[in-house]
Amino acid sequence: MSSDNKPVTQVTIEKRRNGRWSxxxxxxxxxxxxxxxxxxxxxxxxxGQMTLKALENKR
Structure with a gap:
C-alpha cells in the first residue's frame, strides 16, 4: 500500500464536562x-500521540 492510499489519521483533544481532558x-x-x-x-x-504511534507500529 503506497503512502498515497493510507487513510488520514489524526488525534483530537477534547475537554470533558468534568473539566478533564481526553x-x-x-x-x-x-x-x-x-x-x-x-x-x-x-x-x-x-x-494520544503515544497511542497513535503504538497503533501504527502494531501493523
Whole structure:
C-alpha cells in the first residue's frame, strides 16, 4: 500500500464536562472513542500521540 492510499489519521483533544481532558483518534472512517481523564491538555495530547504511534507500529 503506497503512502498515497493510507487513510488520514489524526488525534483530537477534547475537554470533558468534568473539566478533564481526553483524546480521540480518527483513522479514515474509524473513530476510536475518547480515552483518558487527564488534568492538562498537554498530557492528553502526549498520550494520544503515544497511542497513535503504538497503533501504527502494531501493523
Amino acid at each position: 483524546f480521540v483518534i480518527k483513522r479514515g472512517a474509524v473513530v476510536y472513542p475518547a480515552q483518558g481523564q487527564f488534568t492538562s491538555q498537554l498530557e492528553a495530547h502526549a498520550a
